[in-house]
Amino acid sequence: MQESSVLDLENLCGVDPLVNTFCELISYDTKADPDSTTVPSSVGQLRFGAYLLSAINKLGLKGVQDNNGVVSVSIPASEGMENVKSLCLLAHMDTAPDKSGADIKPALVKNYDGSGIRLANSLVIDESVSCALKEFKGQDIIVTDGNTLLGADDKAGIAILLRLMHEICVDSNLKHGPLKIIFSVDEEIGKSTDHLSVSDIDCNYGVTVDGTKEGELDIATFNAYGAVVNFKGRSVHTAVAYKTLHNALMIANEFINMLPASQRPETTLGDEGFYHIHDLSGSTDSATLKMIIRDFTKEGMEQRLETVRSIISFLNNRYSKDTVDAKFTFQYANMADVLKDHEDYISLIKDAYKDAGVKVSLNKVRGGTDGSNLSNRGLPTPNIFTGGLNCHGPYECLVVSSFNKAYSVVRNLVTSMHKLS
Ligand SMILES: [Zn+2]
Incomplete structure (x- = not known):
C-alpha cells in the first residue's frame, strides 16, 4: 500500500508549471448546484471566472466574462495564418455536484508501485474502484486527501488551455490560426451548451479538453x-x-x-x-x-x-x-453522426496524439460531452483526454505524465490546423 505526500507535490509544482497552475486552479470551489435557479448555478464559478479573466488579461489577451459567467477569449491568427481554419478549444469551470469541491488538499504519489494507494483519510484507491490505475505503474499521480473530489474534471483542461495561451504569448515560434478559447459553466448538470451559441463561437472546428485516460479520443456519445x-x-x-x-x-x-x-x-x-x-x-x-x-x-x-x-x-x-x-x-445527440463527415479533422487530431508520443484509442463515451450538442449544432467537437481518472468522487486522480502529454496534444493540434483545407 502506497501513501501520498503533500511535500512531494509542492516540490513538483516548483518544476512543472502545468501542475503548478493546476494546483492553483483547484483551490477554487466551483461545484455546480443542480437545484439552483441561477446561472451559473453556483457563485464559485463566477469567482473562478473572474480569476481566470484576470489571469488571461495579465497575459495581454482580451478575455470576456458574459452574464452567464462564461469566459471566452478570441486569439487572432499569427501573421500569415489568417486563412487557416479556426479552432475553438473548450473546458468547463464547474465540478460535479456528487462530492465536495471545497478545500481540496492534493498530494502526490511518486513513482506509483501498482498497488493500492492509501489517501490521507485512510480511503484506499485500488482495483476495486479503478481498474485503469494499474496501467500507470511507475508514474507520478496527484490524489486527494479522500474528503473531496480532485477537480481534474475539468480544471486539468483549464490548466492546459491557460498554459497554451501563455505559450502563445511568449513563444513567437508557436504559429497558429484563429483561435477561440471558452471556459464554460454548469457542464456537470447538463446545462453548459445552453449558454453557448455556435454562431457566436464562429469557428470551423471545436475540441473539448475534458476526457479522462491517456490516449482516449472521444468521437461518439450517446x-x-x-x-x-x-x-x-x-x-x-x-x-x-x-x-x-x-x-x-x-x-x-x-x-x-x-x-x-x-x-x-x-x-x-x-x-x-x-x-x-x-x-x-x-x-x-x-x-x-x-x-x-x-x-x-x-x-x-x-x-x-x-x-x-x-x-x-x-x-x-x-x-x-x-x-x-x-x-x-x-x-443530446451522438456526435459521431456529425464527426463522420470530418475525417480530415479527426485524422489531424490523431496525428497530434502520435506526435506527442500517445497511442490513440478511439472511444465511445457512455454519456455526453459539450461536443454532443455543439457538434449537432454545426461545430464538430470531439473530446481529448486530460489524464484525469475516477472523476466525480474522492478517488479522482491525475496522472502527471498523461496530463503533460495532453498539453502536447493540444499544442500539436493548434500548430497543425494549417494542414486542413
Ligand atoms: Zn468534465
Missing part, C-alpha cells in the same frame, strides 16, 4: 432523452379495495418491471443502450418516476421511446385511460 412518467391512482379505503383500488405505486412498479432488466446501466456496456430509473416518489394516489434513456443510434433511440410508449398504452388499457402519461425531453 443519444439522450429524459422522461418524467406520471401515474394516477384510484385511492379507496383498503377495507373496500377489492377490484376497486388502483395503487399508483404498484402501477409504477409494473411499469418498471415491463422495462427489459437486461437493459440497465448496471447490466450493459460497450455499444449497448439502456433505460435508467433515477427517481421515484409518490403515494397510492399518484406517483412520479424520472428516467433517462440512452442509445448510440437514432433508430435504437426511436425504438426505446416506442417501447416506453407501448408500455404506457398497455397500462392505460389495463386500468383506465389517462392512468399513465409521460413527458419526454431531448437531452
